[in-house]
Amino acid sequence: MLIDTHVHLLGHRDRPATRENIRLFLDAAVRRGLSLIGFADHEEYIEDMRPDLIREVAGEYPGLRVLVGVELDYRPGEEARLRAALRRHRFDFSIGSVHELEGRALDLTPAEADALGLAPDELYRRYFACVARAAKSGLFTVLGHIDLVKIFGVRPTLAVEELAAPALDAVAAAGGAIELNTNGRYKPVGEWYPSPALLAAAARRRIPITTGSDAHAPDQVGREVAAAAAALRTLEARRLDW
Numbered sequence: 001m002l003i004d005t006h007v008h009l010l011g012h013r014d015r016p017a018t019r020e021n022i023r024l025f026l027d028a029a030v031r032r033g034l035s036l037i038g039f040a041d042h043e044e045y046i047e048d049m050r051p052d053l054i055r056e057v058a059g060e061y062p063g064l065r066v067l068v069g070v071e072l073d074y075r076p077g078e079e080a081r082l083r084a085a086l087r088r089h090r091f092d093f094s095i096g097s098v099h100e101l102e103g104r105a106l107d108l109t110p111a112e113a114d115a116l117g118l119a120p121d122e123l124y125r126r127y128f129a130c131v132a133r134a135a136k137s138g139l140f141t142v143l144g145h146i147d148l149v150k151i152f153g154v155r156p157t158l159a160v161e162e163l164a165a166p167a168l169d170a171v172a173a174a175g176g177a178i179e180l181n182t183n184g185r186y187k188p189v190g191e192w193y194p195s196p197a198l199l200a201a202a203a204r205r206r207i208p209i210t211t212g213s214d215a216h217a218p219d220q221v222g223r224e225v226a227a228a229a230a231a232l233r234t235l236e237a238r239r240l241d242w
């Protein structure tokens with residue numbers, strides 16, 4: 001069972017959700033041998049997503065389960081706005097992702113995180129505190145790339161599984177799930193999200209885990225999800241039951 005539940009059909013507004021473009025992604029999913037593909041475009045393009053068209057085109061692919069979700073930016077205090085957006089659009093699932101801290105985007109340039117003026121341990125602590133709040137909100141099916149803060153290679157001095165314990169405990173207590181997101185391999189940090197130590201810590205807590213490529217183009221659909229699934233088997237991790 002190969003699953004990719006983090007696919008950006010629209011990319012960063014690189015293409016519209018036309019029948020032809022939807023088919024490009026679904027064809028790629030079939031070529032990779034996926035049994036399930038979940039679209040999760042960025043919330044800012046919510047009006048361009050066309051879930052009904054995706055579901056209609058999915059009917060041409062009887063061997064492939066197709067879900068339509070959304071990747072929401074989580075910022076503390078915006079829970080009501082997110083809840084309203086989810087109620088309005090009736091997605092199959094939602095990914096809650098922390099992409100910024102105190103107004104600074106963490107995944108664009110290293111300078112943005114530097115501008116926060118935080119030592120690495122404190123940067124990580126605040127990032128995981130934000131992930132913990134996202135989990136406690138109960139808004140999300142999956143917490144996205146839970147250690148995105150490492151993207152440019154900044155590492156804490158303390159053990160990352162200790163720093164992340166509040167976030168992992170919150171996910172477990174809330175009955176939430178996380179993803180093994182393979183896209184980190186193609187970022188400066190050069191490894192999946194989350195790191196092996198965090199993944200093992202999540203598996204020990206019996207947190208359900210899904211796999212996602214974070215594809216922003218058809219040729220990235222399902223990228224490394226077979227290897228990710230193998231890693232989860234090695235850990236005897238609980239898989240998220242879709």
Ligand SMILES: [Zn+2]
Nearest residue numbers: 071097144145
């Ligand atoms: Zn993201």
Ligand SMILES: [Zn+2]
Nearest residue numbers: 006008071214
């Ligand atoms: Zn994404």
